[in-house]
Amino acid sequence: MSLDYRAPLRDMRFVIDEWIDAPAWWRSVPAWEDLDSAMAQQVLEEAARFVTERIAPLNSAGDLEGCRFENGEVLTPTGFREAYEGFVAAGWPTLALDVDAGGQGLPQLLEVALQEMLAAANHAWLMSPGLTHGATACLLAHGSDAMRRDWLPKIASGEWLTTMCLTEPQAGSDLALLRARATADAAHDAWRIDGNKIFISGGDHDLTDNIVHLVLARLPDAPTGTKGLSLFVVPKWIVDDSSGKRVANGVHCEGIEKKMGLKASPTCSMRFEQALGWLVGEPHRGLASMFVMMNAARLQVAMQGVGHAQLACQRAHAYAHERVQMRAVSAPANYGGEPGQAAPIALHPAMRRILLDLRSTVEGERAIGYWIGYWLDVAARHPHAGERQAASQLASLLTPIAKAFFTANGFAAASSALQVFGGYGYIHEYGVEQTVRDSRVAMLYEGTNEIQGIDLLVRKVLGDGGEALRALLAHITGEAARCAASGDCALRDAGVRLDALAASVQRVTNEIEQGSASDRELPYRVADDYLALLGWLLLAFAWARTLRIALNAPVDDPFYAEKRITAHYFFAYPLAAFDHRLKLIEAGCRASLPYAGQAFVD
Incomplete structure (x- = not known):
């Protein structure tokens, strides 16, 4: 019995090639006219190889080791930094980024499949690089020319990682209550950011040499409520104008949370103290700029739910077909066991019901999740504006359904899989109890x-x-x-x-x-x-x-x-x-x- 993660490549190919018939549409897009099913499958096979060889083996060990907070710095578990360096070197952060922006220009549909694999293999590892795609889209849409020239290449390539700094101690989901302030710094043609943020995934770590925070704060003349929020790019490190040396920028990690799950992902309390920041988009329009990043994150979280369900289904299926207990009420004709013998629990009706529930959930959700990715591609690439608008509207409708429904089912699937394992499911070595703990937070964050x-x-x-x-x-x-x-x-x-x-x-x-x-x-x-x-x-x-x-x-x-x-x-x-x-x-x-x-x- 193997409990190692295996990417469901056959089902992925079925959804992309037959359920969606995406390659037929790709041929109508000039940038993708040479992209066919075979090439897409090759991309997914390479992604699966990297994920199973480099990312998945760190999942259990990272959960046990966790992150460490020492001398104001966060250290990630053994192997995480090396795996991330390999991820960047292989070009995975730029998979669906436009060629003009330094990316590979492949469909978002393939990006959605990659995100599912990463979440299933090692959700905690995914948390730090998970916002790269959304931050890149945000700066492409709303960043200044200088930002796109100086910052975007390092962010898009994964050389620098990003965070999304919204939540404050007194303001959970109610962003109208945010208090972080921004005051003008004419000498640097920038702003000085002061305030505290909590629950910041990857707020500090040792994966990259710099971390770029996208921070919501209020200008001095800001109106109350969400209409008074502005968005700023605030790096952990900046270059001093006089010396040309790299200096700290008033961004401090105050500590990391001790959590139920995702122990290998640092969830940080952050303090910004006169940190230099640069305005993204228009003043008081920060939430609109941030929504580009948030919507990308919500679809990724939806696929985290699919990834959890896939891992749970896969492990439960493997265990149920090997674990022998009690006589079966009935058995299929091709079952080779002797009458009266104890049978694999996969033959018992209660377990068959759970296994079928798991399978029907994860495979149905995979089709819908990839379908959303397809509509995002149509919204970006269709030659007719009306079709682009209709596709964008449909993707926007589907995203909150996927985020909430998939993550709720991901947690339920993990719990059902633990039931298949019985007492063994409660033990760390079998992996499913970690999936239960890790999957629960997806129902909470990103709204x-x-x-x-x-x-x-x-x-x-x-x-x-x-x-x-x-x-x-x-x-x-x-x-x-x-x-x-x-x-x-x-x-x-x-x-x-x-x-x-x-x-x-x-x-x-x-x-x-x-x-x-x-x-x-x-x-x-x-x-x-x-x-x-x-x-x-x-x-x-x-x-x-x-x-x-x-x-x-x-x-x-x-x-x-x-x-x-x-x-x-x-x-x-x-x-x-x-x-x-x-x-x-x-x-x-x-x-x-x-x-x-x-x-x-x-």
């Missing part, structure tokens, strides 16, 4: 999952009159129609079911919109369940399309046979969660939430 639900329903659905939702439902009902027209009864039933799910979503959305006119709290009350409802709808969409493709594949190919089995299972069992969430939303439309617990307040 808690509750905030994602509000963003989805209040801003993305009700906020635009349902335009983006109607576009999504058009894709889903189009697939439903193709499935319903099939001669295969199971696929036909899946198509009819999918169409009914889409109709239910539209109906309950209308009810929420109408009810919110007299009940302002309603959309906030049902937002979590609404996001999960759309998550299950998307998984149904993923598996309906998968079943349609698999039914047209060779009958004797075991890969497609497993797809058919899993699709049938998904529509028979897990999809019942859609109806559960729908009932909760309908209950929320009928009844308000009470205020409870006052008796416990002195």
